[in-house]
Amino acid sequence: MERVWAFDLEWVPDPLAGRLLHGLPASVPDGDVLAAMWRAGGATELDPTPFLKTAVCRIVSIAVVERRAHGKGEEPTLNLLSLPRSPRSPEESRESAVVATFLEALGKHQPQLVGFNSRDSDLKILIQRAVVLGVQAAEFSRRPEKPWEGIDYFARGADCNVDLKEILGGWGKSVPSLHEIAVQSGIPGKLDVDGNDVAGLWLEGRLDEIVAYNEMDALTTYLVWLRLAHFTGHFNDAGYAEEQARVRALVAREIAGGKRHLERYLAEWDRLRAAIAAR
Numbered sequence: 001m002e003r004v005w006a007f008d009l010e011w012v013p014d015p016l017a018g019r020l021l022h023g024l025p026a027s028v029p030d031g032d033v034l035a036a037m038w039r040a041g042g043a044t045e046l047d048p049t050p051f052l053k054t055a056v057c058r059i060v061s062i063a064v065v066e067r068r069a070h071g072k073g074e075e076p077t078l079n080l081l082s083l084p085r086s087p088r089s090p091e092e093s094r095e096s097a098v099v100a101t102f103l104e105a106l107g108k109h110q111p112q113l114v115g116f117n118s119r120d121s122d123l124k125i126l127i128q129r130a131v132v133l134g135v136q137a138a139e140f141s142r143r144p145e146k147p148w149e150g151i152d153y154f155a156r157g158a159d160c161n162v163d164l165k166e167i168l169g170g171w172g173k174s175v176p177s178l179h180e181i182a183v184q185s186g187i188p189g190k191l192d193v194d195g196n197d198v199a200g201l202w203l204e205g206r207l208d209e210i211v212a213y214n215e216m217d218a219l220t221t222y223l224v225w226l227r228l229a230h231f232t233g234h235f236n237d238a239g240y241a242e243e244q245a246r247v248r249a250l251v252a253r254e255i256a257g258g259k260r261h262l263e264r265y266l267a268e269w270d271r272l273r274a275a276i277a278a279r
Contacts, residue, residue, distance in 0.1 A: 001112035001159075004067040006222035008115065009122045010214045012199040013037045014058035021056065031203050049196055054125035055132070058095045060202055061087075061211045062102050063218035065250075066111070078250040082215050087207040096133045103130060107139025110151040112160055114225045116178045119163040123153060164224055178220060186276045187223045188268040191216065212261040219265065223247060 018024060018033040022040065035043075041050045063082040070076065083101055084092035091097065103126065106113075115122050130137055144150035151160045169175035179189030193201070193213040201210050223244070230240040248266070255262050 002069045003109055003111040004114060005111040006065045006114040006218055006225050007118070007122065008063050008214055008217040008221055009059055009125065010061040010198050010210050011054070011057040011059045011125060012202045013052055014056055017056040034199060034203070049199065054121065055128045057125065059099055059125060059129055060095070060198070060207065061214040062098060063211070063214040065218050065222035076246070078246050080215060080218070080250060080254055082211050084207070084211070087211050093207060095129065096135055099126060099130050099133060100135045102126070103135065103137035103140045106153070107137060107142070112162065113153070114162045114164065114221060116221055117163065117165040119156065119161055119166055123161065162225065164221065164228065167228065178224065182220050182224055183272060185224065185227050186269070186273045187220055187227070188216065188265050188272065189220060191264055191268060215259070216262070216265050219247070219251070
């Protein structure tokens with residue numbers, strides 16, 4: 001579509017949900033509340049932080065790589081967007097502000113979404129948390145009378161949400177992780193942080209590091225989508241090379257603007273490409 005958003009969310013167990021659902025007093029520290037939630041969720045010595053139901057987790061960061069096509073003969077443009085824009089701002093970092101801002105933008109711009117497990121995870125937690133928080137998202141929720149007459153983010157199988165995991169995955173152990181698909185394709189996967197680290201970083205107040213990690217995951221999601229689009233014939237070899245060059249230019253621009261964490265991403269991209277070229 002004309003506007004594509006490759007997106008990724010980061011979330012952590014919500015201490016308030018833990019207190020309300022497990023009858024814990026406000027005096028119990030957030031870290032102890034999260035530990036209680038993980039125990040209730042089946043924590044073991046081998047898996048001390050099991051995946052919890054998304055409804056009891058709070059969204060702390062959202063990152064997007066936007067590809068926007070323009071008129072005939074014009075180059076498409078890429079942007080890297082993230083919420084909260086200022087991780088050190090208490091107001092911008094409020095979950096309700098992050099969720100409301102993103103859903104309002106989805107309703108306004110109606111992009112084609114690209115994610116990894118976005119159909120059953122990312123979109124669902126957005127809706128669940130919006131309901132819990134009392135966020136209104138009327139434009140996002142508006143559905144066309146007929147499926148072919150417009151964007152419908154609630155419809156399963158609709159082209160407005162391309163779930164890479166659903167397309168590339170299978171059953172059980174045949175389902176790859178984003179990291180496994182990416183690194184074998186010469187695309188950076190997980191670097192210094194993975195999803196299991198996010199709750200600890202959040203408890204320590206290191207939201208800026210979560211946003212940085214989130215942005216790299218969004219870039220990886222976008223690059224895997226490009227590779228899939230090349231596989232399906234949407235880009236020929238030359239067009240695919242041009243699209244990758246646009247991503248490199250975007251990363252370089254963001255680094256020049258102060259996002260130094262992306263230097264590591266660019267270096268890893270070069271390392272993986274060289275390793276694959278040499279095999």
